[in-house]
Amino acid sequence: MTAEQALQVLKEHGYKYTGKREEMIRIFAKEKRYLSARDMLEYMQMEYPALSFDTVYRNLTLFTDLDILEVTELGGERKYRFRCSTEDHHHHLICLSCGKTRHIRSCPLDGMFGEPDGFTITGHKFEIYGYCSQCEEAHP
Template sequence: MTVEQALQLLKNKGYKYTGKREKMIRIFDRENRYLSAKDLLEYMQDEYPGLSYDTIYRNLTLFEKMDILEATELGGERIYRFRCSTDEHHHHLICLSCGKARHIRSCPLDAMLGQPEQFTITGHKFEIYGYCGECQPAK
């Protein structure tokens, strides 16, 4: 998803354009990694000094509901990233240091479970946490 597609989606669903919404979406596009509400507030505080966590969280919730962002929980905190540009089934490796995510093309659930009897799987999520090559702690 591009910034323009995200803004158009909001417009098409009747949500008004605001500079704060555009700025948040542009930050996710630029950073290309998982971000917390705290990260967003830090990036936006200079331009919007009165910005509150309530405003950040309201917009994050809206963006997630609109499938602009996807979320996960890490260390008890909800973090967000731009929705993947592919609809192909995949999972993620997520760096605990920088928040960048990488696709895993195979599905571990297939190897573990296969197709269970008398049960239709409609969705699942599988994430692996660790450190990317740039962030690996020195040994």
């Protein structure tokens, strides 16, 4: 997803366009990695010194509800990133240090059991955690 696509989704759903929302979206577009609410607050405090965690959380929840952002749990904390722009089925490798992700094209569910009897799978999530090559030296 691009920043422009995300802003269009907000507009299409009738949400007010604000500088804070645009800034949050532009940060996600630039970073291309998982960010926590605290990360977002730190990025934005120079321009918006009175910005509260409540405002950040409300917007993160809105963006997640509108499928602008994906969410995962890392180290007991919710982290957010732009929804993948690719429509093909894939999963992610996620760096525990910097939050960067990489696509995995294969799906472990394919080899497990396919479509089980009496149950229709509508979605699933598979993530592998570790350290990217830039961060692994700091985590022996």
